[in-house]
Amino acid sequence: MILNLIYTIGKYLGLFGLAYFIYVLYCVLVVPYLFWRKYRKYPNVKTQENFAPVIGDIVNEVTLVKQGKVHYEYRKDLGKELEKYDIRAKLDWWNPCFMILSNRALEEVIQLQKSCVDKQYVSYGLSAMIPHGFGIQKTNTKTIQRRKNVTTWLGLNGASKFIPHMVECCESILDNMEEEGTIDLMHEMNSLTFNVFVKIMLGDDINKLESTLYPYTNPDGKVENITLKEMLIRLTNAYVQHYINPLTFLMPFLNEYHLVNPYKRDYKNNQLFKKYIKEVVESSDNKDSIGKKFLNNEDCTPEQRLDDMIAIMVAGTETTSHSLVSCLYYLDKHPDIKEKLKKELEKEGFTKGEGFLASIGVDSIQNCTYLNCVIKETLRCDTVIQDSFDYECSKDTTICGVPIPKGSHFRVDLVSSHYDDKKWLQPKEFIPERFDFESEFYKKSKELGLTGGVYSRRSFGHGNRACPGQSFALLEMKIAIAYFTLHLEYNFSEEDLSKDGIGFALMSQFNPKVACKRK
Template sequence: MIVYFLNAFVVQPWLFKRRYRKFRNVVMSQSTSLFGEYEVVERMKKENKFMSYYLMEDGVKNSEMDIRVVFSGKQPYFLLTSCRAFKEFRDLCPKDIDRWDHSSKSFGRMCVGSLDQIRSNQDWKQRRDAIMKVIGINFSSRFIPLMIRKIKENTNAWKQNEEIDLSKEMQSTTFAIITEILFGIDIKQKIGLIDYKDFKGKVHQINFEQYITTLSKDCFKAKSHPLSILFPFMVHRNLLRPNNIVGENCQNLWRVLSGYLEQNKDDDSVYYRVLANNSSFDKDLLMRDMILFYFAGHDTSSHAISSCIFFMKKNPDVIQKCIEELKVVFGEINADSIGEHLTPQKIDELDYLTYVIKETLRYDNPATMSLGYQAINDVTVCGVPIPKKSKIFLCIAASHYSSKEWKEPEKFIPERFNPESEYFTSPDGTPVGLNVFMPFTFGLRNCAGKSLAMLEIKVVISYIILKYGNKYELDPEQKKNDFIRFGVGSQFKTKITLTE
């Protein structure tokens, strides 16, 4: 056992660092090999910064860096950070680099066999194309009335002069929207309380939304458990209690959802629209694809909306321009009548709001890095050798804050997405690099639900601005903190207070 630990967590990391130290375009994580970036994350929190702010600082301060190497458990992973690295990565996909099966780790436990976990083969393409056909840009507009109804229901409960946890409110709103879109309009009513087992073995009865939220958190906790890191082979063989309990709860989720879908057929749901056009599809796999799309759409939309509302208010000229644009496009209407006017054509006219949303996704993207990939063969990226089976991620945070690609990247400037603005180009006057802005990643495995997500974000923000304008205040401590961000995993939650 001692020999195992010394080799895995001392000798091998030392040999690895020795090999890669010679590459000037590689930044080596200074953390220990056991718990990844835990030390630097804790330092960020103590400095009252967003937990992953150090990745943004990489983009600002290390603009010549192509790769960051992070030690986590037995095997380091490669975090690609530059436009050059992204281009070479894209050229290597999917023959030499492709998604890896993480069905035994984190959120992967909830959607085993889903599109995110299989190679880019013909089966993957057929399933993805079938779903894209139903939630693509040409079909998403039919969900606008549902989006308006859900945000209206939630905001009607907001009260003046009371602090509102906007992060929580938007998570609830987008949860209601995305689950009805994917599974059916009566899912909340038909799925009652569900038995959920905690890590101590105690069973609780909670509702569907609480179940999904709690399970996703427990998946992450199980993945981060010290024993999971020290003995990964025990995770794969289901020998660790936290992972076993997560597995039981995942099985229960599938059973409950499968039962609901068998008994309640909503022909307008994405699940049944896809199945109607592809009767040969495996129902269980399609259901897990829907769970995957739930996470992709729910997290992106809820964080983007609450973050956008925060940074618009923190920059008064920005929210004022949005208010004025809505008046120009829709005339003198209020939030209650927006459903009569909010068409895809009108939404396309909201140019400035689009700039604001894009800048929010650059400045505070919901995810700081992409989902994981794996080197299928030995590859070389920017002159750096990456061995077969190595884990590879795209660093969204470093890319979005690259001082080489963006003018004043640490400032919130929506105009940088306006082709007529001086901020539209990179500092040297050339166009911003291809794939540098990647809130939904890029290439073959980019987010299939990005059109639906962008539509939802625009609809909900338009409704909130029409209803409240700029009559809300931010938490004073949050407002003066220039290092605050609200992406997935953030220790900060967006707080606002409605005013007269």
């Protein structure tokens, strides 16, 4: 009797295992193969030359991430082929995904946003950190309202009132540094952008955050007491790593229900981080703080309120800090550009030391054409977010004549168009003058019809879900770069400067140690 029962259970378990195995094979081999075979016939669709079962493009990408080449050289090379290709049909591991390449295809997607293209909810990567945030939900009156609230409360389109905060945070980075020494620049810039945000959200309560430590479980299982700032940095990095973990795609439920590490651990850390942030905002004496506005927002549920606030911290801090490191890197790699920038700042009346804040205003910042060009060129060459969020179509459609079935998953490639040599002159070179209408380089580019165009610059995305923090981020970058150019002597190592293809986008694991001396 018992033996019979064991046999029956074993039989069903075996059958279930076999069915699951066949299902997995179907998902990882048959679906991707049919996808590849179907789309390779379209002349305007770029596919891999040979079908690479299972591994898709990921192995190549992971290898390049490890080398610090987060823009994957093949994306830059794709820039040469954009006249030919509108779309790339690729595999995220084994999941079919369309990448929107050409400007023509992007324009069509933006049109389709009115009828059938919207965000796709995905439960991995940074989205898993903020599952209720408006940024990953479909566009409707509620999400639009929540997006508007964020823009209004943070004054994202008129962020000049935060200039004093921004300057103060730059000063404190320098004050906490030794007169001369080696620093982890990525870490310092992360601190800077985090502090700017917290200062804006919580006012002077920022000081409490600096001194209080909270428990965080590291990948080795050891619990360490760290600041909330440090926690956000580690959590963002941990969630970015989910993109390149095969389990994320092979067994999504492990991630969705946080069943095994790293998902289990990251989920626990994330929940605690949110709890601590909520406690800090709630206990704040500042009744009018922007953080309180988020937490008292009547337009959404308690989870949504908290996630919207955390989402802004995630979206607005590491993006800007990585771009700052990039910019400082390019300036150090090109001393002539650094010098030209310094001269412009001095000419526009920016002074060192205590007078810096007094010398800086919206007008003086706007007058710094070259500073603006340097930042635009940084964002073109080293695009901090390489792909847009995930989108999907709710009905069968076509993009540039290519059939896109209902439910298809796609993203906009934000890098390749920056290297399109039919739109930019010498796209692989860092040349800020390409954005300066008065420069010889711009004039030459114009003669050749190579001055880019609105869709050839994609760092902040396009369409109705483009980045709402663009003006804020650009202002913050201008102030920080102006400040550090005048106040800090810094040098990346010769080895780092001579490496080709290095980038500091969000996936980057490259944390250069930089020799610094206060001026």
